[in-house]
Amino acid sequence: MAIARHKTAGRPTGRGAGLVGDERVVKPAEASSTYPAISDHGLIGDLQTAALVSTQGEIDWFCCPRFDSPSVFASLLSRSNGGSFKISPTTEDHITHQSYFPDTAVLVTRFMSEAGVGSVIDLMPIIDHPRSPSERHRIVRIIRAVRGQMSFVIQCNPAFDYGRGKHKVKLTDAGAVFESELGDLTLHVVGKPGHKVLEDVDTFTGQEGGVRLTVTLREGEISGVVLESAAEGGPRRIPQDELTELLNGTVNYWRTWLARSNYTGRWREMVNRSAMAIKLMTYAPSGALVAAPTAGLPEQIGGERNWDYRFTWIRDASFSVHALSSLGFIEEEEAFGYWLRDRLHEHIESGGGQLPIMYRIDGSSDLEEFTLDHFEGYRGSKPVRIGNAAGEQLQLDIYGEAMLAVYQMDEKGFVMTDQTMRDVISLMNWLCDHWDQPDEGIWETRGGRQPFVYGRLMCWVAFDRMIRIVQRHGRPAPVARWTAERDKIYEQIMASGWNPKMRAFTQYNGSSVLDAALLRMPMVDFISARDPKWVSTLEAMERVIVSDSLVYRYDPAASPDGLRGSEGTFSMCTFWYVDALAVSRRVDEARLAFEKMFTYANPIGLYGEEIGLTGEQLGNFPQAFSHLGLINSAVFLNECIERTPKPGLGGFRTH
Structure with a gap:
């Protein structure tokens, strides 16, 4: 040697x-x-x-x-x-x-x-x-x-x-x-x-x-x-027997x-790999999930859409609650629950106001963004950004995702202490006064604020789930006010979020841009999957932002986001499309779209954020959002398949 x-x-x-x-x-x-x-x-x-x-x-x-x-x-x-x-x-x-x-x-x-x-x-x-x-x-x-x-x-x-x-x-x-x-x-x-x-x-x-x-x-x-x-x-x-011990101990x-997983459905190998990917991206001391372990990998080769994802988004981590719980990983679900509870309490104790959309893994919110000008960037993709300026954005949808996570944990017996309830009530009271304003939206656009429909949709979810929680426990809360605000949101979305010419719900009030985030509308019980407005919205998306079952977040050309260039299809959106097909009783199409996604994983089952035109992985890698989407779709689709009548007995739509 x-x-x-x-x-x-x-x-x-x-x-x-x-x-x-x-x-x-x-x-x-x-x-x-x-x-x-x-x-x-x-x-x-x-x-x-x-x-x-x-x-x-x-x-x-x-x-x-x-x-x-x-x-x-x-x-x-x-x-x-x-x-x-x-x-x-x-x-x-x-x-x-x-x-x-x-x-x-x-x-x-x-x-x-x-x-x-x-x-x-x-x-x-x-x-x-x-x-x-x-x-x-x-x-x-x-x-x-x-x-x-x-x-x-x-x-x-x-x-x-x-x-x-x-x-x-x-x-x-x-x-x-x-x-x-x-x-x-x-x-x-x-x-x-x-x-x-x-x-x-x-x-x-x-x-x-x-x-x-x-x-x-x-x-x-x-x-x-x-x-x-x-x-x-x-x-x-290092003695070789020590190497063997380290290997065996890690295995x-x-x-x-x-072995703690209780998942017994189809696609077990892909679900297990996604679960381990999520575990690998979880910071054990705090229970926080990073969006990805990398920074600066481009959404477009040679472009400027290069972000630092080594932080914990309220949104991403909240999605993990359902995914981990559905597989039986209660310990991880509870760890995030405590993390979220602590963030909400710190936020209220510091004066409340706008909730940060993301944190460092230790719970701090210092995410100052700067560039590494001495780095050439992946295949020339500059700038290489460290930190994330989006941390200061107003993204109203996170309130719904957070409350949806709280609601799901409450169903599983997560302790809703008196202090936690008071913190959440304060948060909801702030939302009563601020939900009806433009925000930067789920996709963190840098092209100015808009009245994004998805943000309003998830504010509706926040009020709806908190009303259910306080009624379940009989806690004192301004339920009448929350109900009134919830109903206002519903009426606004149905009136202003709906484009009658396109026969679809659109990205923001009065726009003609389709947004894949709205695939979640029936999944959060805002609208029935058989409602004609939803059916025509899904069909419009299939014509415009769905490409052979892969789904773009939106059309950047139609919805300026403040950045140059384009991007690939967003893997989480594809899994949302699978869910939307399944809940719309198009189960066989949902299964085909879901299993086609397996062909875009790398050979060991990992996904990045996006998929390019020739099938290449783009963006930070691996991406927690993508693997959370896979787990949630696998669980939901498996349940739908079990409930679907067998061929020859009706119930199948060939589209």
Whole structure:
């Protein structure tokens, strides 16, 4: 084994690899100079942070010690100076294939060549006490020769603080320490059985603050490295039996966790993978769900729609309540319930007013947005934004999503304390005075406020569900006022949100733009799925914003959103379309649309935010919204299928 510092090679030239089925043939020189497809990644994590691993064995995104901390590896956003941690064969040509250990978040990347077959097993051991914030995190990378013989190159080039920080490297016979002002990373090396690490070392030379190791393994041999933050001591040679313990412990954790699921319906494999993706994106100390573990991945290649999603949206996290509850993950549902309860109480205690739409994972609301001008952006997609200015927007729909979550948790016995009820009543009283004003809407447009129909729809939901809660518990509350405001909203939507020429409900009062968010109208019991107004709205959407079952949020050309360029179809909207078809008794069409979505997942079942024209994943990856939508649609559609008369007995619509 040879260890040497090295200079990271690479310049962005776009995708250049050829496809063979779900495998990718790449030469090492090509892999170092191109950006991998967004979908060419798996996710590993320890419930406090996470890392993306490409199909070429490169960790090109990792923030430490939390999801929203500055990046250590970010070559996914800047090949030249983002930092990366790569393990790959030295062979000229190889084929790669990526998969998860069944029912786990342990990732396996296999490399196949004429000389042999090897694998890299990537995992992050779960922290001993995951509910307590920890500075210590470990990335375990196990290298194994499966058949024949294979040589691997291990290259670790951290770039602290989004590539802005400086660090020093100290090398030892057991690895290296990367010292920075933001904390140290320690690289522990695994030697061959019966050998001292020094006997495997040829040289200690290098430059540019990184290390390079080479190792040759024969069939059955195992090696690897462990990268650790906040290590208690210096680098040490990791025994192979310790690697095995870390692997087995992580596998057992995930299988034990997944065994808590009570889902027995169709599509179990996809539902389980989505559940684990959601779990990987949940910050255990607070119970907060990040929208995605990444920042800056574009909704349009080369465009400016590049956002930081490492925060907790009231909306996204509220959707998780139904998804997790429907699978039997009550502990996670309750954790978010406490998180939401604390945010509402802090908000009221600080004076109330407009509720923030998103928070950091620790509950703070400092989301100042700035750009990383020294990052070139994924395949030239600039600017790379950190923080999120949308946090200051008025988005009225979040009140409905929050109250819908509270209502669902209350049905399951979540304790509605006197203080929580008082906080919620204060929030609803504010909403009484402010629901009838323009807002930025669910899609966080930056083109000015409008009287968005979806915002009003969810305000209707907020009043409706809170009326039910106080009546269920007999609590004192201004129910008469809430009822009056609820009814005003209903009348306004039916009068102003309805466009008689288009025969459809539209994006905002008086507009002619269709909006996929309104697919939720029958799902929240605002309107019957058999109402002629809803039927014609769905048909209008199918003509304009549905493309072979994939659904656009809206037409940016018809609804200026303050940004240049276009975007792909929005995966959550496609799952809402599935729900809308199912509730409209078009169950066979709903099933076809749902199962077609499986073909757009990456080979290991992960989805980004959007799907491009040629089927590529776009936006931050993986996306919690997409996986929440999949779970909710799977549960609801399965129930609809069970209730639907069998073929030959009627009840099917062929459209």
